[in-house]
Amino acid sequence: MGDLLSGQLVVATLVLGVIYGLVALGLNxxxxxxxxxxxxxxxILMLGGYLSYWSFTxxxxxxxxxMFVGMALAGALGALVYHFLCRRVLSASKLVxxxxxxxxxxxxxxxxxxxxxxxxxxxxxxxxxxYLDQIIPIGNFQVTANRLVVLxxxxxxxxxxxxxxxxxxxxxxxxxxxxxxxxxxxxxxDVERVRLISFSLGFGIAGLAGGLISMLEQISPFMGFPFTxxxxxxxxxxxxGNLYGGLAGAFLLAVIEVYGVALxxxxxxxxxxxxxxxxxxxxxxxxxxxxxxxxx
Amino acid sequence: MRRLPAAPLLILAxxxxxxxxxxLYGSDYIIGVALTLLMWIxxxxxxxxxxxxxxxxxxxxxxxxxxxxxxMVLTFGVLPFWISVLIAGAATGVLAxxxxxxxxxxxxxxxxxxxxxxxxxxxxxxxxIEAALGKFGRLLMGAPSLDQLFYVILVLAxxxxxxxxxxxRSRFGAGLRAIRExxxxxxxxxxxxxxxxxxxxxxxxxxxxxxxxxVVLRTTYFEPLDVFNPITSFTIVSxxxxxxxxxxxxxxxxxxxLVLLQELLWANxxxxxxxxxxxxxxxxxxxxxxxxxxxxxxxxRRMAR
Amino acid sequence: MTLLRLNDVSRRFGGVVAVDxxxxxxxxxxxxxxxxxxxxxxxxxxxxxxxxxxxxxxxxRLDDRRIDRLRPDQxxxxxxxxxxxxxxxxxxxxxxxxxxxxxLFGGSREKSMARANADAMEVLExxxxxxxxGYYAGSLNLSGRKRLEIARALATNPKLLxxxxxxxxxxxxxxxxxxxxxxxxxxxxNLTVIVVExxxxxxxxxxxxxxxxxxxxxxxxxxxxxxxxxxxxIDSYLGSRQGTRx
Numbered sequence: 001m002g003d004l005l006s007g008q009l010v011v012a013t014l015v016l017g018v019i020y021g022l023v024a025l026g027l028n029x030x031x032x033x034x035x036x037x038x039x040x041x042x043x044i045l046m047l048g049g050y051l052s053y054w055s056f057t058x059x060x061x062x063x064x065x066x067m068f069v070g071m072a073l074a075g076a077l078g079a080l081v082y083h084f085l086c087r088r089v090l091s092a093s094k095l096v097x098x099x100x101x102x103x104x105x106x107x108x109x110x111x112x113x114x115x116x117x118x119x120x121x122x123x124x125x126x127x128x129x130x131y132l133d134q135i136i137p138i139g140n141f142q143v144t145a146n147r148l149v150v151l152x153x154x155x156x157x158x159x160x161x162x163x164x165x166x167x168x169x170x171x172x173x174x175x176x177x178x179x180x181x182x183x184x185x186x187x188x189x190d191v192e193r194v195r196l197i198s199f200s201l202g203f204g205i206a207g208l209a210g211g212l213i214s215m216l217e218q219i220s221p222f223m224g225f226p227f228t229x230x231x232x233x234x235x236x237x238x239x240x241g242n243l244y245g246g247l248a249g250a251f252l253l254a255v256i257e258v259y260g261v262a263l264x265x266x267x268x269x270x271x272x273x274x275x276x277x278x279x280x281x282x283x284x285x286x287x288x289x290x291x292x293x294x295x296x
Numbered sequence: 297m298r299r300l301p302a303a304p305l306l307i308l309a310x311x312x313x314x315x316x317x318x319x320l321y322g323s324d325y326i327i328g329v330a331l332t333l334l335m336w337i338x339x340x341x342x343x344x345x346x347x348x349x350x351x352x353x354x355x356x357x358x359x360x361x362x363x364x365x366x367x368m369v370l371t372f373g374v375l376p377f378w379i380s381v382l383i384a385g386a387a388t389g390v391l392a393x394x395x396x397x398x399x400x401x402x403x404x405x406x407x408x409x410x411x412x413x414x415x416x417x418x419x420x421x422x423x424x425i426e427a428a429l430g431k432f433g434r435l436l437m438g439a440p441s442l443d444q445l446f447y448v449i450l451v452l453a454x455x456x457x458x459x460x461x462x463x464x465r466s467r468f469g470a471g472l473r474a475i476r477e478x479x480x481x482x483x484x485x486x487x488x489x490x491x492x493x494x495x496x497x498x499x500x501x502x503x504x505x506x507x508x509x510x511v512v513l514r515t516t517y518f519e520p521l522d523v524f525n526p527i528t529s530f531t532i533v534s535x536x537x538x539x540x541x542x543x544x545x546x547x548x549x550x551x552x553x554l555v556l557l558q559e560l561l562w563a564n565x566x567x568x569x570x571x572x573x574x575x576x577x578x579x580x581x582x583x584x585x586x587x588x589x590x591x592x593x594x595x596x597r598r599m600a601r
Numbered sequence: 602m603t604l605l606r607l608n609d610v611s612r613r614f615g616g617v618v619a620v621d622x623x624x625x626x627x628x629x630x631x632x633x634x635x636x637x638x639x640x641x642x643x644x645x646x647x648x649x650x651x652x653x654x655x656x657x658x659x660x661x662r663l664d665d666r667r668i669d670r671l672r673p674d675q676x677x678x679x680x681x682x683x684x685x686x687x688x689x690x691x692x693x694x695x696x697x698x699x700x701x702x703x704x705l706f707g708g709s710r711e712k713s714m715a716r717a718n719a720d721a722m723e724v725l726e727x728x729x730x731x732x733x734x735g736y737y738a739g740s741l742n743l744s745g746r747k748r749l750e751i752a753r754a755l756a757t758n759p760k761l762l763x764x765x766x767x768x769x770x771x772x773x774x775x776x777x778x779x780x781x782x783x784x785x786x787x788x789x790x791n792l793t794v795i796v797v798e799x800x801x802x803x804x805x806x807x808x809x810x811x812x813x814x815x816x817x818x819x820x821x822x823x824x825x826x827x828x829x830x831x832x833x834x835i836d837s838y839l840g841s842r843q844g845t846r847x
Contacts, residue, residue, distance in 0.1 A: 037405050088582050099351060100405035102581050105537060108530070109577030116567040116574070228414075232409055268425055274417035280400045281410045308784045465714065474702045477691035484651060484685075485757055486677030486707035 008140035013214070015147050017254035018154030022209040023227055024234040025161055026202035030240030032178035034196040035096050036086055036103040040111035041231055042224025044074050044203050048210020048220035050118060057131050063131060064149070067211025072212040075200040082199040084258065090195075097167055111224070126220040139269035141148025146215040154212060157205070158247060165243060174198055178241050233277040303460060312454050319443040330445045331514070333555045334453040338507050339520065339528070340535045340547035343457035345463050346500035347533075348542035349474035350493055352400060357532050359418050362524035364508030366422055369518045372436055381448065381509050388505025389498045395554030398493040403479075419524035426520060439513035448510050454505045458543050463499070463521065463551040473498050486532040508517075524533055538580050540587015549588040603665070604629045604761060604793050605650070608652055610659030610669075611817075612645055619645040621817035622659070629760075632787060632794045633713070634808030636801065638837075642817040643797045644686055647763050650682045652676040663761070680708040682759035686748035686766045687798075692739030699749055700724050700739050700756045707757025723755055727789070728752045728782060744775045748782075755786065762786075763795045780807055805829070 023045065030038045048070040056064035071275070089102045093215030132146040165171035173194045177184045185191045211229075234253050253276070260272040318330045339357065370382045384498045395414060402410050408427035426432070439445075463469040471492045474482040483489045512523055531554065539550025554573070561569035584591055606626040606837040610621050616699065620642045627633050635643050648654040650661055652673035661669040668676050682703075691699045700721035704711045711717040725731040727802050728748045738749055747767045754762060764783065768776045780803060787794055796802050804811055805825040821831040826836055 036411075079433055083577065085582065092585075097351075099407070101351075102585070104408055105533070109574040109581065112530075112574035113571050116570040120567040120571070129507075130431045190564045191540055192331060221444050229413070234408075236406075267420075267427060270420040271417065271424065274413045274420065277413045278417060281406055281413070290401070334748065352810035467712065467714065467717075470698070470702050470705055470714075470717075473698075474691050475692060477693050478689045479752075480653065482702075483673040484653065484677060484683060485703050485753060486674045486710075487676045487702075488672070489696065 007138060008144070008240050009262055011141075011147060011151070012289070013251070013254045013258040015151050015154075015250035016258060017108045018158065019209060019213060020029050020152055020230055020248035020253055021247045022154055022205055022212070022230040024238070025158065025243065026205040027231045027236075028235050028241060028243050028246045029174070029198045029205075029238075030202040030214055031235065032243065033277075034086070034090060034103075034195050035099045036089070036199075036204065037100055037185050038083075038107050039104055040107045040114060041202075041206055041229035042226070043111045043114040044077070044119065044206035044219065044224075045210040045213060045227050046219065047077075047114065047226040048074055048207035049214035049223065050122065050210075051207075052211040052214040053127055053129055053219055058059070062214050063211045064153075067208045067226070071204040073208075077207075078200040078203025079196060084195055085110070086199065111228075113219050115224070124221055126218040126223075128218045129214070131215050143283070149268075150215060152210045154209075157208065157214075157246040161205070162244075170194070170197060173213035176245075188189070230273065233273065233280070236280055242282070257285060262265075266292055282296060301425075302533075304377040308454060308457060311449060315450055317445070319446055324442060326457055327442055328514075329555070329559055331442070331449050331511075331557075333402070333551060334446075334449045335507055335511055336455040336531065336551040337548055338449065338453040338553055339532050340539070341453075341460045342500045342503040343532045343536055344460055344542060344547055345502075346496045348536060348546070349463070349472040349476060350496055351468060352403075352493065352497075353408045353531050353533065354411040354465055354500070355408045355533060356413075356415035357504055358498075358524055358528035359411075359415035360392070360504035361511075361528050362520070363388050363391055364420065364505030365512035365518070365523035366520070367505070368509035368512050369434055371437065371521055372513075373438070374410065377440055381506050384509035385502045385506040388508075389475075389507075391500035393494060394496040396497040400490070400493040400497060402443065408512065411545075412529065415526065415529060420521060420574050422524065425444060434518040436513060436516050436518055439516060440513070445513060446485070449507065451456055452503055452507055452510070457544050457548075459499065459503070460547075463496075464543050468495070476542075480494070500601035531573075534577055538576055538587055539589055540580075540584070542589075543588035543589070545592075546587055546589040547590045549592075553588070602629045603627070604622060604631075604663065606665075607650075607664045608660045608662075609645075609659060610653060610656045612642075612649055613657045619817050619820070620649065620656075620814075623817070623819045624659075624816070625812055625819060625822060627761075627793060627795065629793055630791070631810060632796065632808045633815065634794055634811040634825075635797045636799065636804055636806035636811055637814035638799060639707065640816075641799075641814040642764055643799075643814055644815070645817075647683050647765055647795075647797065648678075650763065653679055666744045670715055672736040674706070676759055677707040677759075678710070680758070680764070682707060682761070682764035683763040684754050684765050684767055686746075687744040687770070688743075688750050689743070690738035690746055690749055690753075692737065694738060695734065696725065696730055696736050696738050696741065696749060697721055697734040698844035700752045703756030704758075707759065709758040719753075724752045724756050725749065727755070727786060729778075747771065747779070748781070751782075751786075755790065759792070761793045761795070763797075765797045767796075770799060785808065801829075 013193055023041065027038055027041050030036050048067065051070040051073065052063040052066045055061040056063060085106060086103065089099060132145050132149055136145050136148065137140045165175055173189045175192050176189055177191060230253065234249040235246045237252055238249030256272060256276055257269060261269050297431045316333065319327050320575065341359065343354060343357055367384040367387050368380050399407065399410055399414065417539060471482065474487055475489050476492055477490060508523060514517060535550030535554050536547055539546035539548065539555055557572060558569060580587060603626050608624050610623050611621055623646065637643050645654065652671055655755045656669050660667055663679055663688050664834040665695065668679065691702065697718060701717040704717040704720040711720060718833055721735065723774065728751055730745065730748050730752060734743060741749060751764065751767060768779050771779060783794065786792060796804060796808060809824060811822065811825055812819060814829055820833045821828050822839060
């Protein structure tokens with residue numbers, strides 16, 4: 001049992017949890033405020049990863065800087081996708097179910113396009129670059145510096161987002177829109193603007209997370225999909241549209257994944273992921289912490 | 297058994313007769329393309345019975361295709377080909393019955409993601425079983441000829457169209473479409489919605505299972521990642537969306553269109569094909585949610601005026 | 602003969618008691634009005650009878666058979682039909698298809714599509730929607746949708762028809778037409794009817810007997826005169842909300 005509390009596993013869990021947390025935060029923002037299911041979320045991550053990769057290998061700018069550029073560009077892309085595609089789905093669909101189903105198909109189309117545009121431009125080869133990979137001994141275990149950096153920055157971004165939702169007027173408006181979409185407009189919230197910001201911010205966080213991931217893992221045009229799935233697992237665990245529940249779900253899934261694999265074998269990872277996912281959807285469709293009705 | 301009206305039956309018989317002659321003069325390439333087209337028609341027709349009629353969109357129909365293929369692989373050389381095909385259909389139908397009840401309580405987009413997850417789960421389970429058995433890919437020597445496979449798929453495609461046509465015009469189909477429009481109202485007018493949904497799920501699983509069991513023999517090599525490829529599910533949904541509607545013509549239009557596109561592009565420019573596929577999906581969802589069939593219906597109405 | 606009997610039926614949602622120990626019975630061939638302010642529990646009561654909700658306590662009997670543990674489709678097959686206050690048409694299907702689905706299921710269970718369509722057409726004539734048979738249900742106006750709700754319910758061939766505010770939101774002329782139509786259907790189809798309205802005038806006119814709910818509890822029942830003179834009704838209902846309508 002001592003092995004299970006080893007620093008290696010704990011750090012791995014925390015790093016994975018914080019990455020899932022970021023991805024799920026963006027997905028939740030977009031779903032919560034608009035009921036749009038962004039299945040292209042992983043592709044935004046992938047784009048962020050490529051930006052950091054090329055910045056580093058071509059002009060020598062490290063991911064610590066480029067990921068903020070990635071965040072800005074992803075945010076701008078989000079604004080464009082929202083303005084030209086999603087707004088039409090929102091205005092053309094009368095029922096929430098229609099919005100959800102149509103957005104899923106629409107953004108699925110966007111996701112295929114992004115994957116293959118990148119594959120066409122940069123080939124499908126997986127790429128990686130060495131960055132802060134020196135080993136730091138902490139007590140009786142070792143960890144690469146980049147993992148610690150990812151952990152610190154990821155946590156900082158999560159905290160910043162939470163503060164933003166708690167403290168700022170815009171953050172308050174976003175939470176209001178998530179809670180009561182019909183009532184938000186009545187109290188004078190510019191729903192259109194808040195939606196644009198939420199969508200853009202959701203994409204932006206994903207772009208930034210992509211930069212972080214590129215420090216640790218290989219990137220490829222098709223890397224996004226597993227993250228999209230993991231993010232869906234996380235936000236369903238935490239309750240769709242429940243921002244804080246999503247963060248809790250992220251760490252829960254990280255624990256399940258890291259320790260599940262440690263206790264069985266690496267080939268069990270996908271079975272665990274999808275098994276948990278299906279179990280939750282079938283038995284607790286409103287999430288572990290979800291309020292009934294929040295997801296409807 | 298309901299008697300089919302003459303006109304659609306004639307069209308179906310005519311179409312089948314035309315396709316049946318393909319192996320007589322076509323090269324292996326032509327036969328292959330025709331087989332691919334028929335395969336997608338069969339898969340998409342089956343999908344329509346569940347998803348277009350009830351509104352429960354399955355993004356996991358690859359699971360039935362793959363499970364059917366796996367049944368064939370496991371029984372290959374042990375049982376006669378025909379028996380294996382039938383067992384594959386029965387097995388996927390039973391699989392759908394088993395998972396259908398819990399899955400179909402989950403609605404809307406949750407169901408979409410759930411079906412996708414289910415297909416992936418089964419895929420990884422099969423991969424792990426194969427690994428545990430020490431098999432890393434299997435060779436399938438002595439499969440029936442391409443012509444034979446073609447005729448089986450032709451029959452399955454025709455069968456799938458008959459099923460869609462019959463269901464669409466039956467009491468059962470009326471119940472399914474009522475569920476799509478408003479599930480609460482459907483049960484209040486006396487439709488046993490749980491049973492209807494599960495039956496539709498099973499019905500839509502049988503043909504894909506049989507198709508999978510036949511198509512896996514086209515190549516002499518079995519690889520779980522191929523037969524459970526999620527792209528199969530995506531393609532089915534794309535064909536149905538592009539074709540549109542909840543009746544026989546939609547899937548035929550959708551399949552013809554994408555198979556043509558695939559033949560033109562896939563071999564040399566797979567990325568371009570996928571990009572166009574995505575673009576068509578976006579375009580149809582935004583611009584023509586009723587698909588080609590819906591567009592044609594509008595045009596027909598204008599002409600009639 | 603008693604068609605429907607409710608014994609001490611309650612329904613809680615979390616801490617809120619929407620229906621609180623309600624008991625009454627309805628004879629075959631009655632038209633009963635169910636009255637009460639918004640939130641009095643009328644729609645919840647319909648949902649309990651039709652099986653859309655299950656009671657937290659109490660029992661409901663139809664023809665002396667317990668139905669409170671049955672599913673909505675089973676109850677429909679026993680001859681109970683309801684309309685929804687917020688209409689639920691099968692919007693993407695035609696008006697005829699909507700009603701034909703009623704005829705194919707519920708108490709009718711028509712096996713042939715052709716006969717279901719013929720039956721549906723007949724019902725559409727009765728409710729005055731025959732000229733709209735080929736339109737999509739989603740294209741109807743509110744009055745049309747309310748009629749469609751009634752037509753679809755009727756097509757299931759019910760013994761007991763429960764109408765949930767089918768006149769709310771209609772213009773006075775449309776409302777008067779609807780009252781006449783309900784009376785006609787009641788006579789022609791051998792129905793027992795429960796009518797929910799929160800507008801008193803209509804119920805007084807249509808129903809020889811009225812049941813009044815207040816905060817989920819039954820506070821009065823009797824003839825329109827008795828109910829109108831009941832002090833509790835006046836206090837709880839008329840006092841706060843004049844049931845006038847022109």
